[in-house]
Amino acid sequence: MSKLLDRFRYFKQKGESFADGHGQVYHNNRDWEDGYRQRWQYDKIVRSTHGVNCTGSCSWKIYVKNGLVTWETQQTDYPRTRPDLPNHEPRGCPRGASFSWYLYSANRLKYPMVRKALLELWREARREHSDPVVAWDALMSDAEKSRQYKAQRGHGGFVRAEWQEMNQLIAAANIWTIKHYGPDRVAGFSPIPAMSMVSYAAGTRYLSLIGGTCLSFYDWYCDLPPASPMTWGEQTDVPESADWYNASYIIAWGSNVPQTRTPDAHFFTEVRYKGTKTIAITPDYAEVAKLSDEWLAPKQGTDSALAMAMGHVILNEFHLKNPSDYFLNYVRQYTDMPMLVVLEAREDGSYAPGRQLRAADLMDNLGEENNPQWKTVACNADGRLVVPNGSIGFRWGEKGKWNLEQHANGSATQLALSLIDQKDAVVDVGFPCFDGLENPQFRHVKQDGILLHKLPVKLLTLADGRQVPVASVYDLTLANYGIDRQLDDRNCAQDYNDVRPCSPAWAEQICGVHRSQIEKIAREFASTAHKTHGRSMIILGAGINHWYHMDMSYRAMINMLVFCGCVGQSGGGWAHYVGQEKLRPQTGWSPLAFALDWNRPPRQMNSTSFFYNHASQWRFEKLQIKEILSPLANPKDYTGHLLDFNVRAERMGWLPSSPQLNVNPLTIEAEARQANMTAEAWTAEALKSGTVRMASEQPDSGTNHPRNMFIWRSNLLGSSGKGHEYMLRYLLGTESGIQGQPVDDAALMPEDVEWQTEALEGKLDLLVTLDFRMSSTCLFSDIVLPTATWYEKDDMNTSDMHPFIHPLSAAVDPAWESKSDWDIYKGLAKTFSTLCQGHLGEETDVVLQPIQHDSPAELAQTGDIADWKQGQCDLIPGKTAPHIVTVKRDYPATYERFTSVGPLLEKLGNGGKGISWNTDKEVELLRKLNYVKADGPAKGQPQINSAIDAAEVILTLAPETNGQVAVKAWNALSEFTGREHAHLALNKEDEKIRFRDIQAQPRKIISSPTWSGLEDEHVSYNAGYTNVHELIPWRTLSGRQQLYQDHPWMRAFGESLVVYRPPVDTRSLEGLKHIPSNGFPEKALNFLTPHQKWGIHSTYSDNLLMLTLSRGGPIVWMSEADAQELGIEDNDWIEVFNANGALTARAVVSQRVPAGMTMMYHAQERLMNIPGSEVTGMRGGIHNSVTRACPKPTHMIGGYAQLAYGFNYYGTVGSNRDEFILVRKMKQVNWLDDEGRDQIQETAK
The missing domain is CATH 3.40.228.10 (Dimethylsulfoxide Reductase, domain 2)
Structure with a gap:
């Protein structure tokens, strides 16, 4: 019967009855069932992943129907593992399975957005000035106009904009800043390239071509464990x-x-x-x-x-009482435990551990001609002094001896671990002890600041005629751990029940x-x-x-x-x-990311020092050097503020700086030419004379701070920004919740840094953020550019958790007006190249580069600390100060360079971690794959027009994805070690992984010498595997696992050997008397920020599906005991505050949390269900509102073997767990919805 007639009341189809009339069959319309059938129909499946820094790096099936992403499920086609090992799948999590919600959610950024106040001022200036750069100059010259739009950051007021106009505004700001202040005043922050390496490279390539500063992330996130570079000379490598x-x-x-x-x-x-x-x-x-x-x-x-x-x-038990031969043989060959340490006499007749003995200390350098001051010395089993192979002195300047073969001076050797059987004497050696430092929040054991231990020593006569005692690192370690060796040592534990250090x-x-x-x-x-x-x-x-x-x-x-x-x-x-730090094809990616194919070196800066300085967090610092100094050190030699130590490290070439000098680096060459000097020589002389200074010495002068900043692939102000409220006030110039006051005690003031009574606020003239959603960082930005999501762009992804490389793929076109990161920066580079003409041409830039790890320069400073500023030595670039390097920049050719492979890869080759190789064949292959530029400044060079072109550059250049390059790289390493290593990649020599290959299936990478493990059918990847099994040294002073750190600063701060150090007191609970009581009790608790269950950092924390599964807003976990004491019940609104700021959240009261601590899972977005704070009167902050960065001097060391700077390798880190907060129940929950507070939002409409 017609389905039309079925709808009429008086047309009834005859039903067939059954079961004696108890049932009847109708032929009704069943089209409604098609909705269920079609729910799981799709047009195609595309492979992609999530660029979210979760380390998962999971391959997903993206289902597309009618040009829209409908859902995602896990891929299950990873390459198989060997029979005795489980397969990798299933890989995925509920967070990843919810990502498709973002694509079409209300939180999706659809168009370029700009703050209305800025847009109106910009258009007013453009009406008066046809040149966009002149228009920006007019805007920046008016302090009131500048303050006007900066004050509105974080208060809404966004309006839709056009791509062309925004590109013009951004490019004009960059050009004006470079022209007036220098390219190092333009900075960019983006983290973890491994999660979407082409997208990261897009921004850093643009910045590096214009001379901007690329900010680090691994140290700032506090994911960088400084212990890894200290011990192994490796940033991080893991199984x-x-x-x-x-x-x-x-x-x-x-x-x-x-x-x-x-x-x-x-x-x-x-x-x-x-x-x-x-x-x-x-x-x-x-x-x-x-x-x-x-x-x-x-x-x-x-x-x-x-x-x-x-x-x-x-x-x-395993080294002394019942020694394990395996353990002893291992530490003898693979650690610095056999190496000898010179003991330094103290006034009381005892000794203190000094630096490791070197061949240069002894007569005739023990026969060593090359780098004897960098070759460590051990005692052979027969009592002879020997220079074992593998120390860093063998790495540079000679070939074939940098290995861990058990040889010394050309002969086989058996090193002695202990001197106890060869001792000339037993002496008292002082070790620093910090157990007795009292912190009211932590338990301690009362101890003397210096513990004297008995050590067996040999007495040696040095080349200068002095007789000194020496001890092995092994003996020092046993003493440091309080092991009783029957030497009548009263500070050693007699048994495990003896309450002495380390028992x-x-x-x-x-x-x-x-x-x-x-x-x-x-x-x-x-x-x-x-x-x-x-x-x-x-x-x-x-x-x-x-x-x-x-x-x-x-x-x-x-x-x-x-x-x-x-x-x-x-x-x-x-x-x-920690984060997804393992960028497996790193050596292929670096030339693309930092424009090393066109210019070298790039400007790179460690973010912790950057934000500590420019967010003026240092002005509130109450931690003094004397509190963390070793009792064995002379306190008169170590004075000043933490920032003083950072500045000293910068000018001695240990750490990078940004901005670098208090002058525009583009003007130096002209000054040098007038003086008939090279730019390097002129800069060195100007620094010595004081006519030019390091910018960090005058952070509030008005010219020595960053002015333009790009943030992409990051939620800096909603996730990783320690000292959030300081950033709001000093970098952005907007409202902040800081409750403390800058220090006013002369004892807390810096010595080398100029103090201005009034600190600059609103240092950034322009903050541009790229994102696919309206994050907390976007809320505080001036311009927000909509990026493609991970299902709308082509990119690549790797992780340390598995050995595969696989893609992000454009399953659908970018929605609305969003673009991929590559296309956004490509468009900006094009606009920049056009607008800069008449303002910037071919310029000579002067770049200060710190002394680099994995380069011969890491042998620059043999250990004596000498500061040229204090007249302790001459300023020698690359030796006692940063390298001073001139870089030729062709600003009108920025776009042509951005979209092509430069000539330096063929001229200088490529490499990483101290080795290099020729890349002529690879560049020629790229000419065939990507085609070439037909004309212009890059004529004949391979093109990089698209993100896929960029991916092919990475895959072609990297030894991990190109077998021929892998073999070349292993051969390059063999020249240093004198051992054959190419067999590790020979079976993959003809393998070349292309982008379309990984779209078909994830591909296992190829073993490379720039990593310390193997990608092998018979062994899973494990860090240090090639060091142990291929006898390749670690990249440390001794070439072994370095347990003893002998740099003077390490010894001065009591950390030459490991020691227990209680948490520091940041005094963030001081100066809060002005905060009135709300009637509820308060308690000081430790504040921890672990990673959460319902989000990956801040991503997914605003996702409706994840909010539904969790409590749907900010929460702080606390113990039942603390909650009962404070009168707090589960799900109550509480306030958390200290001198750094305040936040509001609901309490989760749980037995799983011990008394004395709270946990706020980090990066819960401030835009989700947050009421106002009773303390600040503003909307209640984020987890970093109560934190502040606090750098550690030992992380500033450089120019010394493994303790030398590398981008994201070594440097100050952004720790935050020593913080304490006050917790109390909120009396009134105010959502700040009154008309006055919505006024700015109404204006935005």
Whole structure:
């Protein structure tokens, strides 16, 4: 019957009855069922992933119907693993499965947006000036107009704009800033390139071509563990998660595997079926504890005490009482433990550990002609002094001896670990002890500041005729751990119940873990490593790394692994997982990202020092140098403010600076030419005479601060911005919630940095953010540019958790007016090239580059600290000061250079981590793949027009994705080591991975010498594997795992050897008397910011699906005991505040949280369900509203072997867990919805 007639009341179709009339069959319209059938129909599936810095790097199926993304599911076609290893899939998590919600949500950025106040001022200036650069000059020349739009940052007022107009405004601001102040006043921040490496490279390529500053991220995020560069000369290298399955004992220490490593957690559970024991060490009852056999709950911030007590047990039982031959042979060959250390006499007749003995200290340099001052010395088993192969002196200036073969001076050797059987004397040696420092929030054991230990020594006569005692690092380590060696040492623990430093009983007093548990776990860990030759593993989470003295905790854990021979063994070692740091094709990516094919060097800056300075966080610093200095150091030699130490490090060439000088670097060449000097010589002389100064010495002068900033692929102001409120006031010039006052005590003032009574506010003239959603950073920006989502652009993604490279793919075209990052910066480069004519042409830029790790310059400073500014030495660029390098910039050719491969790759080649190789064939291949520029400044060069072209550049140049390059790279390394390594890649020599290949299936990368593990069918990737099995040295002073740090600053701050250091007191609870009580009690609690379950950093924290699964807004976890004391019940609104600012959130009251601490899972967006703060009167802040960056001097060291700067390799880090806050229940919840507060939003409409 007609379906039309079915709809009429009096037309009824006859029904067929059955079951004696109890049932009847109707032929009704069933089209409604098509909705269910069509719900899961699709037109195509496209492979992509999420560029979200979660380390998951999971491959997803993106379903497309009618040109729209409908949903996503996990891919399951990863290359198989070997038969004895579980496969990688399933990989994914609920957060990734919800991403498609973003594409068409109300929070999606659809068009370019600009702050209305700025747009009106800009258009007014453009009506008066036809030249956009002159128009920007007019706007910047009017202080009132500038203040007018800056004050509205964060208060709404955005209006829709056009791409062309925004490109003109941005380019004009960049050109004017470069012309008037210098290119180093233009900066950009974007994190973690591995998550979308082409998108990252788009912005940094643009910045590097114009001479702008690329800001680091790994150190600023506090993901960088300084202990890794210190010990291994490696930024970070870790096992892939599949190698967990090869472990026989795993300690998950501060790593909440199922919550923050969701796609990899199956390996953690699967290995337990093999019988592997798993231990969880977390202060709270985290999810990982549920997957573990035992749970240890130390007091937060005391992990180094626990790890040192475990090290005490390991050394006592497996090195002395029942020595393991495997352990002893391992530390003899692969660590600096046999190396000798000169002991320095003290006034009381005791000694202090000095620097490691070098060949240059001895007569005739012990026969060493090349770099004898950089070759460490050990004692052979027969008592002879020898110079073992592998130290950094062998790396530079000679070939073929930089290896870990057991040779010295051309002969086989057996190094002595201890001098106890060869001793000439036993002497008292002082070790710094910080246990007795009182912090009201932490337990301590009363101790003397200096502990004297008895050490066996040899007496040596040096080349200068002095007789000195020397001790081995092994003997120093045993003493440092309080091991009793029958030398009548009263400061050594006699047994595990003796409360002396490093004993289990001592650790129990500090961290709260029972001594028997410490003893048991340490013994099991070491026993397993002994039986399996190193298959004991520690999985570390970033939380431990977020404390001020994070390197002490990490070095203590690393020592446990080293003592047990675990590093470099499959199934063992150090597994530190933080952000998605592993950019596997890094050497192919770097020339693209930093325009090394056109200009060298790029400007790069470590962000912690940058934001500490320019957000004026240093003006509120109350931590004094004397509080962190070793009792063995002379305090008169180490005075000043933390920023003073940073400035000294900059001018000695240790750290980068930005801006660099107090003059425009584009004007220097003309000045030099007038003086008939080179730009390098003129700059050096001007610095010495004081006519030119380091910009950081005058941060508030008005000319020495950043003026334009780009933020992309990041939510800086909603996620990683420690000192959030300081950024709002001093960088942005808008309202902030700072409750403290700048210091006014003369003892807290800097010595080398000029103090202005009134600090500059609103230093940034222009803040541009690229994002696909309206994030917290966008709310404070001047211009917001809409980017394509991860399903709308082509890019690449790698992770440290698995060995594959796979794509982000444009499943659909970018929605509305959004564009890919590559296309956005490409368009900006084109506008810049047009507008700069008449303002900027071919210019000579002067770049200051710090002394670089993995270069011969890392041998610049042999250890004596000499500051040319203080007249202690001459200013020698690249030796006692930064390199001073001239770079030719062709500003009108910026676009042509951005979109083509430059000639330097053919002229200078490519490389990484100290080795280099020829790239002529690869560039020629790119000419065929991408075609060439037909004319213009880049005529004949390979094109990079699209993101796929950029991806092909990376894949072609990288040894990890091009087998021929891999073989060349291994051969290049062989020239240094004198050993054949190319066999590691020969079977992949003809393999070339292309972008379309990875769109078909993720591809496993090729083994490369720029990483320390192998991509092999027979062994899972494990860091340090090639060092141990290929005898390739670590890139450290001794060429071995460096447990003893002998730089003068390391010794002065008491950290030459690992030591327990309690959390520092930031005094962020001082100066709050002006805050009135609201009638509810307050309590000081430690404030921690772990990674959350319902978001990846800030992404997904505003996603409706994730908000529905969680509590739907900001939350702070606290203990039942603290909540009861404060009268707080679960889900109450609370306020958290200190001198840095305030935030509001709901309380989650839980048994899993110990008393004395709170946890606010980090990066909960400030735009989701946040009421006003009773303290500030403003909307209630974010997790970083109560934090402030606080740099550590030992992280500023440079020019000294592995302690030398590299971008994201070494430098100051943004710790935040030492902070304390006051918590109280809110009396009134004010959503600030009154008309007055909506006035600016109404204007925006």
